Amino acid sequence: MLRRARLYHFGIFILPALTLMAIFVMYPTLRTVFLSFIGEDGSFTLSNYTEVLRSRDIFNPGGYEGEFPFGALIHNAMWIAIHLPITTFLGLFLATFLRNVKGGGIIKSIIFLGMVMPMIVGGIMIRFMFDGSVGVVNMVMGFFGMHTQTWTAYPETALFSLIFGSVWLWAGFSMILYSAGLETIPNMYYEAARIDGASRIKMFFKITIPLLKPITVVVVTMTLLWELKIFDIVYVATMGGPGGSSNVLALQMYLYGFREWNAEKAAVVAVLITLFTLVAAIPLIRSAGDEAE
Amino acid sequence: MKRTLLLTVVLVFASMLLAESITVIGPWSGDEEESFKPVLQAFEEKTGITVNYRINRAEDLANVLPAQFNARRAPGDVIFMWPHFITANPQHAVELSDVVDTGLYEPATLRSVMVGDELYGTAYTAKPKPGFWYRKSFFEEHGLSEPDTWDEFVALLEEISEIPGIRRPIASGNGVGWPLSDITEHFLITFGGPELQNDLIEGNISWESHIVRRPMEKLAGLLEAGYFSEPTEWTTILEQWWKGDYALYFMGFWIIGMVDDPDDLGVFTLPGARGVVSSVDYAFVPAYADNVEGAKKFIEFISSVEGQSVQVAQGGHFATVAGVPEDAYPPADREVARSIEGLEPVRDLDDTIGGAWQSAFWDQLKLLWVRPERLNSVLAELEARMP
Amino acid sequence: MRKKTFEKIAFSTIGWFIGLVWILPVMGILMTAIRPYSEVIDGWWRFDSFNPTFSNFINALTHPTASMLEGMVNSLIIAVPATILPLLLATIAGYGISRYKFPFRKSLVVAVVLTLALPQQMIAVPLFSIMSNLGLVDTYAALILVHTAWGIPWITFFMRNYFKTLPNDMEEAARIDGATDFQIFYRVVLPNAFPAIASASALQFTWVWSDFFLALILIYSPDRILATQRVPLMRGQYHVDWGLLSAASILVMIVPILIYIFLQRYYVRGMVGWSGK
Numbered sequence: 030m031l032r033r034a035r036l037y038h039f040g041i042f043i044l045p046a047l048t049l050m051a052i053f054v055m056y057p058t059l060r061t062v063f064l065s066f067i068g069e070d071g072s073f074t075l076s077n078y079t080e081v082l083r084s085r086d087i088f089n090p091g092g093y094e095g096e097f098p099f100g101a102l103i104h105n106a107m108w109i110a111i112h113l114p115i116t117t118f119l120g121l122f123l124a125t126f127l128r129n130v131k132g133g134g135i136i137k138s139i140i141f142l143g144m145v146m147p148m149i150v151g152g153i154m155i156r157f158m159f160d161g162s163v164g165v166v167n168m169v170m171g172f173f174g175m176h177t178q179t180w181t182a183y184p185e186t187a188l189f190s191l192i193f194g195s196v197w198l199w200a201g202f203s204m205i206l207y208s209a210g211l212e213t214i215p216n217m218y219y220e221a222a223r224i225d226g227a228s229r230i231k232m233f234f235k236i237t238i239p240l241l242k243p244i245t246v247v248v249v250t251m252t253l254l255w256e257l258k259i260f261d262i263v264y265v266a267t268m269g270g271p272g273g274s275s276n277v278l279a280l281q282m283y284l285y286g287f288r289e290w291n292a293e294k295a296a297v298v299a300v301l302i303t304l305f306t307l308v309a310a311i312p313l314i315r316s317a318g319d320e321a322e
Numbered sequence: 323m324k325r326t327l328l329l330t331v332v333l334v335f336a337s338m339l340l341a342e343s344i345t346v347i348g349p350w351s352g353d354e355e356e357s358f359k360p361v362l363q364a365f366e367e368k369t370g371i372t373v374n375y376r377i378n379r380a381e382d383l384a385n386v387l388p389a390q391f392n393a394r395r396a397p398g399d400v401i402f403m404w405p406h407f408i409t410a411n412p413q414h415a416v417e418l419s420d421v422v423d424t425g426l427y428e429p430a431t432l433r434s435v436m437v438g439d440e441l442y443g444t445a446y447t448a449k450p451k452p453g454f455w456y457r458k459s460f461f462e463e464h465g466l467s468e469p470d471t472w473d474e475f476v477a478l479l480e481e482i483s484e485i486p487g488i489r490r491p492i493a494s495g496n497g498v499g500w501p502l503s504d505i506t507e508h509f510l511i512t513f514g515g516p517e518l519q520n521d522l523i524e525g526n527i528s529w530e531s532h533i534v535r536r537p538m539e540k541l542a543g544l545l546e547a548g549y550f551s552e553p554t555e556w557t558t559i560l561e562q563w564w565k566g567d568y569a570l571y572f573m574g575f576w577i578i579g580m581v582d583d584p585d586d587l588g589v590f591t592l593p594g595a596r597g598v599v600s601s602v603d604y605a606f607v608p609a610y611a612d613n614v615e616g617a618k619k620f621i622e623f624i625s626s627v628e629g630q631s632v633q634v635a636q637g638g639h640f641a642t643v644a645g646v647p648e649d650a651y652p653p654a655d656r657e658v659a660r661s662i663e664g665l666e667p668v669r670d671l672d673d674t675i676g677g678a679w680q681s682a683f684w685d686q687l688k689l690l691w692v693r694p695e696r697l698n699s700v701l702a703e704l705e706a707r708m709p
Numbered sequence: 710m711r712k713k714t715f716e717k718i719a720f721s722t723i724g725w726f727i728g729l730v731w732i733l734p735v736m737g738i739l740m741t742a743i744r745p746y747s748e749v750i751d752g753w754w755r756f757d758s759f760n761p762t763f764s765n766f767i768n769a770l771t772h773p774t775a776s777m778l779e780g781m782v783n784s785l786i787i788a789v790p791a792t793i794l795p796l797l798l799a800t801i802a803g804y805g806i807s808r809y810k811f812p813f814r815k816s817l818v819v820a821v822v823l824t825l826a827l828p829q830q831m832i833a834v835p836l837f838s839i840m841s842n843l844g845l846v847d848t849y850a851a852l853i854l855v856h857t858a859w860g861i862p863w864i865t866f867f868m869r870n871y872f873k874t875l876p877n878d879m880e881e882a883a884r885i886d887g888a889t890d891f892q893i894f895y896r897v898v899l900p901n902a903f904p905a906i907a908s909a910s911a912l913q914f915t916w917v918w919s920d921f922f923l924a925l926i927l928i929y930s931p932d933r934i935l936a937t938q939r940v941p942l943m944r945g946q947y948h949v950d951w952g953l954l955s956a957a958s959i960l961v962m963i964v965p966i967l968i969y970i971f972l973q974r975y976y977v978r979g980m981v982g983w984s985g986k
Contacts, residue, residue: 041890042805043817046798046861053858054824057832057839064834093699123727130724131717138973139728142735145969146962147919149937153958158734161552163741163951165733168754179552182496183692197734205977258828261921265941268498268681272689272700279922282830287385287926289678292834299830310826317822317866318815351774351931377774382929389841557950561750 058303064296081297086273086281097184097274101281102301104188108277109256111192112199117248119196120203121241124211125233127204137208141201148198152265155194156181181267184274191262191275198262199255203248210244211237246312253309257302278302343372344616347398348605351377353579357636364632365623371616380404387411387608396608399617405434405604406676408443415442416607421618422625426643428667430520434674435604443606444625447639450600451504452662453591454492454570455577461588466569468590472540475593479549482569491549493568494691495556499684500672502553505572506541506687507599507671508592513537516597516668523674529705538697545694553691574601575658576638584654589661597666601673602642675709682707742766742955749951765956772953775943777960780936783849784964787924787935788917791853792910795860800906802861803868804898808880818869824862829922837926847929855927856917864909871905872898908975915965915976936961 068074081087089100098104123140127133143151159166161179171177180190214237222232260279263269269276269284278298286295307314350358355377362373378386380403387407390396391414408415419441424432427445435443461467464485469475482491495501511519514537521527527534544550551559551568557580563571564581571577578584591598605624607617623629630641631650638655648656672680686700740753743761770778806814836855837846845851875898883893899906921937928934934942940961943954969976 038805038809038890041801042809043802046802046865049798049854049858050824050861053836053839053855054827054832054862057835058827060835061831093696126720127724129717129720131721133724136724136728136731139732141969142732142966145915145965147921147937147965149919149921149940150958150962153940153954154734154738157737157741157951157955160951161554162558163737163749163752165737165754168752179554182553182688184689197731209977254826258830260830264921268685270685270688271692272686272696272703274689279828279830282833283922283925284678284681286834287837288681290388295830295834299828299833302828303826303831306826306828307823310822313825314819314822318819355773377931378929379931382931385926386847386929389837389846392841393844555951558750561747 061296061299064292065300067293077293077297081294081301086276087278087298093184097188098272098276100273101269101276101278101298104276105257105259105278105305107188108192108195108259109253111189112196112256113249113252115196116199116252117203117245119200120205120248121207123200123204124207125237128208128211137201137204141205143198144201144205146198148261149265151195151198152262155191155197155262156266158194158197159190181275182271184271187267187271187275191266194266195259195262199252202255203252206244206248207241210241214240250309250313254306257305257309341372342370342613342616343374344400344611344613344620345374345376345398346400346402346620347376347378347383348402348603349377349379357638358633360636361624361629361632364629365620368623368628369616369619371619373620380407383407387414391608391610394610396610396612398608399611399613400605400607400620402446402603402605403443404676405443405602405674408435408604408606409437412437412440412442414609416609416611416614416618417442418444418607418618418621421622423643426625426627426645428642430669431602431642431667434602434669435606443604444621445642446603446605446624447630447633448600448602448642448667449575449638450598450640450658450662450667451508451572451574452589452598452658453508453595454572455587455589456570457564457566457586458588459586460566460569468588469593471593476544479544479547483549485569487566488569489562489567490551491569492544492551493559493563493571494551494553495559495571495573496553496688497556499681499688501556501573502687502691503672503684504574504599506538507668508572508595509537509541510534510671511597511599511668512592512595513540516666519597519599519668519671523669523671525708529701529708534701535697538701542690542694542697545691550691553688575640575655578654578658579638587654589658591662591665595665597668598662599670600640600667601670677709679707679709738955738958741951742959744952746950746952765952766960769943769953769956769960772939772943772957774931775934775939775957777936777939777957779932780934780939781960781964783933784918784936787849787852787856788914791856791860791917792914794853794857795864795913796906796910798857799861799864799909800868800899800902801894803865804872804894806865807869807872808877818866821862821866825866829859833922833926840927846927847933849928849933851927852923855923856920859923860913860917864913867909868902868905871902875901904975904978907972908978911968911972911976915968918964 065077066073066075068076085098085100087100088102089098090103092099099107123137127136130136146154158164159180161167161177161182164179166180167177180186218236218240219232222236227235258279259277260283263275263277263280264283267275269280279302282295282298282302285291285298346362348358355375358375362375365371366373376398378397383401383403384407386397391411417440419439422432422441422444424441431445432441435441435445464482466478466481469478479491482488494505507519510522514533518527518533518537522529522534554562559568560571560573560577560580562568578587581587605621607614607621611617625643627641627643627645630643631646633639634641634646634651634655637652640659641650648659651659672683675683683704686703690697690700737753741749742765743763744753745760745762745764748758748760749755770776806817840846840851843851879897880893883897888896919937924935924938928938940954940957943950943957
């Protein structure tokens, strides 16, 4: 009896949603995994993986005499190495700092604008910012008498332009989350610390940061996922160029799958991205699993 | 009253049943579409077949057509498409050997759409990319003249560099990348001959061979000497060139329609060039077309002196068939035609090879433009990626 | 005391300076969009002459190859059903998960979270073949279906978290009064879930509107492509014009920005709630 009730509830509440997911999300995912192991003759093989990982599009640690391109995999890693700490700390800083500023809410809204706009527009903005003749970066650098150029056109600076541009886009995310987190810290903690004579900086490190740890986990996880999936910005700003110097995994997957029509190689790249995102999402999955107990 | 109404209805129905129509898919929009319309009209008047024209770019068609072909469907009756796509899909195309009068063409032009001895597409008009454009008024003002030798060309660039207000002698157009590839091909053809271009297209020669390296080194040398600008969006730099930031601009024939005063335009090839790239538009009839017979008539029309004469009269196009009279062209076109008279028309390199290689070619050239010292790695990449 | 005021002023100055730096790129796009290109070709920050005009917007809206007006209408045709459908299905599912016990509940929750981490690239190639077999490539049905399926996991997760915070009392009371499951859901649960539904709708709509990748692989016809796809076309093969490009960019981002402004409360709550729980 109970069993039948369960099935009934499953059927009316879960099944409709699950069916769509099964057809358009789960099946394609499994199919992609399957494709990544299929050779030209239709047999099981690992050769797609070796081929892709050996390709200079993906992994080229030596670069060209130590210069760009280093391959999409390394470019993604560089993106994470630079973008993750900067946006996380910047978000925390902005959230804390703007609390004490008159009109901080408006400034926060301005900073959050980057999160609201479609990424394809974000890419146009970045391309525009770093343009040689109309770009705002050159306006500032020209003002200080520094060298100006179209920064996205050069192999050494293309990827860095995109990364720093994406800091501009994404900093609002961690800022908003930290802002919300700060609101939840009871003021009495600070009162107590102040009575004990703690300095502001000490309070920040001893109270604020430890209490924001759950937020930090979320910020880091979501930022990692975003960095691993980055596509629109690169597509519209540089198309991975020049000479592959700003190529990333998601773009390379698109090029393999929809320009070269090589489904197997595209599948391998997709599986690689997914492996990384799954690793990044472990904290999220674990907490959801615990909670569902 | 009732009878007239009935009659009208019957007539409308009858004409709908009798009126034949075809769907033509091409990449042209805006001004280019306007200049294509007279051709469609001329065809409609001649045959009584109505033409529905739809715009679809080749790179989008490349994604849609394979799926449609698998389902034995086609989005149109005549499709303008890359030649390499046509020859890669002969089983989905109608053979046109009996439709097109091949005798009118240079054999090389149609070779791009032949599989063995069978013809699967036709060549429409061509847009030559004749060389470096300059403003006559600018050259007069500074006492410059067209170069006759390579040394004169380099001397000219040096002389231009000295002119105050000039940022760089040559403007480099950017975008997806074709403006850079047009210049590069011009160097390949000038210093390797038209046969080098053909060998590269056919894959008969390595990108790393010394025959390729020599013209590429000439180009890289000029890049390294700083004679070319940074690649800048090509319509932006067109304006900057016109107002005098740059002196020379390599561009196709269509530049005539893009400047304020076409009579002020002069053009020269690199000294010693024996050929110029003439990018040809190709069309084919899919095997699953609704109206194959009508489509064949259209193919026949655009492969004839009559059809191409209408197009060249609009300006910016060259006929690919022999026998189009000179007075069919507008005056400005005739002058340009004279400047490239006697030069062999050569197929467009990256358009003919196409596919993923084309994007890689463009991307590598963008790299070469800002880092000419990396020529070796660029050539190695291009060779490694050849299909 | 004076030290305090000084500090306040210093903080505000720095804060507003940061805001200014942040908004500069947006100003650049805006200035380039409302001024003729000849005025901004050496930098939009020069105001030697200043003749604001709407011509870039009009030209972008009526562009011959990439009309933004058509694109925005198309995007709307996709985004409205692709918001309503997944919300409907996922709200029901989220409620079911939070209230009823059934086999594999835990693995279902974990699976839902897993799909949150999934990149769209992982489904792209097979998805194209599925749609191609169904004859749905280049149709809106395809894109709506995919967005619906793609939105279901996160909305389910989001709604489940919300329902878990709602007390069960009223539902129990209704059940004792003899209401059926659906009556309870429809009469008791849904009205209480409005804030969560508003948050999820705002986010889902924004994401569908902003999507580029799925549209790129599924929609091709020039008259059918969406607003986001038209933006890169403005910088396409035969046309590059920063004025048009800026105007088009503003047109595409104005919709999510308006949603953000009007639904700010729900929007931020959604973002925090969705990722925070």
